[in-house]
Amino acid sequence: MSAIPVFAPQTVIEPFRVKVVEPLPLPSRAERERALELAHGNLFNVRAQDVTIDLMTDSGTSAMSQEQWAAMMRGDESYAGARSFFEFERVVRELTGKKHVIPTHQGRAAERILFGVVGGAGRSIPANTHFDTTRANVEASGAEAVDLVIPEGLDPESEHPFKGNVDVARLATFLETHAGKVPLVLVTITNNSGGGQPVSLTNMREVRRVCDRFGVPLFLDAARFAENAWFIKQRDPGQQERSAREIAREMFGLADGALMSMKKDGFGNMGGFLVLNDDALALECRNALILTEGFTTYGGLAGRDLGALAVGLEEVLDERYLAYRIASTRYVWDHLRAAGVPLLAPAGGHAVYLDARRFLPHVPPAELPGQSVSIALYREAGIRSVEIGTVMFGHTLADGTQQPAALDLVRLAIPRRVYTQSHMDYVVEAVIHVHAHREALGGYRITEEPARLRHFTCAFAPL
Ligand SMILES: *Cc1c(COP(=O)(O)O)cnc(C)c1O
Numbered sequence: 001m002s003a004i005p006v007f008a009p010q011t012v013i014e015p016f017r018v019k020v021v022e023p024l025p026l027p028s029r030a031e032r033e034r035a036l037e038l039a040h041g042n043l044f045n046v047r048a049q050d051v052t053i054d055l056m057t058d059s060g061t062s063a064m065s066q067e068q069w070a071a072m073m074r075g076d077e078s079y080a081g082a083r084s085f086f087e088f089e090r091v092v093r094e095l096t097g098k099k100h101v102i103p104t105h106q107g108r109a110a111e112r113i114l115f116g117v118v119g120g121a122g123r124s125i126p127a128n129t130h131f132d133t134t135r136a137n138v139e140a141s142g143a144e145a146v147d148l149v150i151p152e153g154l155d156p157e158s159e160h161p162f163k164g165n166v167d168v169a170r171l172a173t174f175l176e177t178h179a180g181k182v183p184l185v186l187v188t189i190t191n192n193s194g195g196g197q198p199v200s201l202t203n204m205r206e207v208r209r210v211c212d213r214f215g216v217p218l219f220l221d222a223a224r225f226a227e228n229a230w231f232i233k234q235r236d237p238g239q240q241e242r243s244a245r246e247i248a249r250e251m252f253g254l255a256d257g258a259l260m261s262m263k264k265d266g267f268g269n270m271g272g273f274l275v276l277n278d279d280a281l282a283l284e285c286r287n288a289l290i291l292t293e294g295f296t297t298y299g300g301l302a303g304r305d306l307g308a309l310a311v312g313l314e315e316v317l318d319e320r321y322l323a324y325r326i327a328s329t330r331y332v333w334d335h336l337r338a339a340g341v342p343l344l345a346p347a348g349g350h351a352v353y354l355d356a357r358r359f360l361p362h363v364p365p366a367e368l369p370g371q372s373v374s375i376a377l378y379r380e381a382g383i384r385s386v387e388i389g390t391v392m393f394g395h396t397l398a399d400g401t402q403q404p405a406a407l408d409l410v411r412l413a414i415p416r417r418v419y420t421q422s423h424m425d426y427v428v429e430a431v432i433h434v435h436a437h438r439e440a441l442g443g444y445r446i447t448e449e450p451a452r453l454r455h456f457t458c459a460f461a462p463l
Pocket residue numbers: 059106107108109131133134188189192221223260261262263264271272
């Protein structure tokens with residue numbers, strides 16, 4: 001028998017197999033047309049049962065593992081001091097190294113509590129980029145939310161490996177000119193509003209040094225901390241030999257506290273936390289928690305949720321999972337890039353972003369090119385994406401025209417452990433098909449809109 005070369009597969013396989021199946025809705029083109037009509041062109045108003053591949057968000061849409069489901073069955077629903085809380089507390093504390101672990105029903109509840117305590121008029125919260133609910137909670141407290149991401153983070157075509165990095169020089173200047181007015185610095189990992197781009201460990205260490213110099217605490221907005229740790233392992237010099245867990249623990253160790261939406265890297269359908277070391281601040285936050293969320297050992301969650309989240313937080317650092325996760329996002333990005341589809345570069349962790357202005361150069365930003373691409377993907381293939389551009393961040397001017405946002409993107413967010421490679425091949429094929437026929441797509445106008453957060457409910461008509 002002659003030896004054959006060692007099998008070194010190029011295919012990155014899903015590191016799980018399917019145990020429970022959920023039928024995939026396959027509406028016909030006529031049914032999709034009808035659904036679009038009923039929704040007035042707003043994909044938030046389309047029922048999920050009319051969507052074949054739902055890439056609207058990666059938040060709360062993960063598939064749970066058998067161990068998470070088992071933890072659900074073991075959930076302790078005692079009002080106070082439930083066993084499930086102590087499992088949750090142990091896992092969160094082991095990862096973050098923080099003394100106080102406060103569960104919340106989702107990320108924005110932790111934001112409201114923290115900024116309700118440390119925010120207020122005259123204060124400023126600098127960050128790389130504030131996520132939209134974070135910004136809204138900072139501003140609702142009366143404080144100012146300031147974005148200080150590096151310039152490459154704002155350039156859709158820059159291939160910088162850590163486009164989520166904080167501009168450390170600008171941060172130092174900001175802390176100097178706002179002495180006494182900054183209760184904390186926030187670093188979002190990965191930088192969601194900047195395209196899911198990571199922050200390097202090197203950058204986080206520099207931010208820590210600047211915070212120390214000015215005596216200001218550092219907090220993380222850690223919704224996608226595991227994806228960020230994996231990017232550091234891949235791209236940050238000298239980090240290749242360390243485990244994702246070691247890197248994640250160092251990231252949290254650099255901070256004085258953290259907030260997390262566990263609907264992302266917690267593999268939860270609901271949940272979040274706030275962690276910190278400061279005793280006095282923790283006491284105030286717990287009092288605020290009791291007022292609106294619930295007692296300190298459940299914070300708006302069922303015992304079974306806490307149990308499943310504790311398991312999820314351990315599973316997400318499995319390196320076979322992280323390698324697959326980042327490779328599968330990259331897979332979609334690579335195939336679209338090779339076909340000449342204009343994309344935000346480089347591939348992020350949780351989503352692929354189409355650059356709608358370059359996708360539809362004949363549709364001016366005021367005519368909502370992102371909405372047009374998003375509607376076409378649904379009409380042609382039943383794929384639901386989300387416009388992140390003029391609909392979300394622009395506004396209607398006095399003459400009825402649109403003030404465009406900085407960019408017009410269409411986000412294809414990839415739920416965790418939900419879709420297979422053939423689903424992604426279908427998505428790639430659909431995007432390439434729509435791109436090939438882009439000249440046939442026209443612009444849209446908004447026919448009705450509410451005063452705030454219009455993208456959720458406004459109505460559209462083709463021009
Ligand atoms: C999702 C998210 C939040 C808000 O969390 P919710 O659980 O949706 O309330 C905050 N920050 C970042 C970076 C997020 O991605």
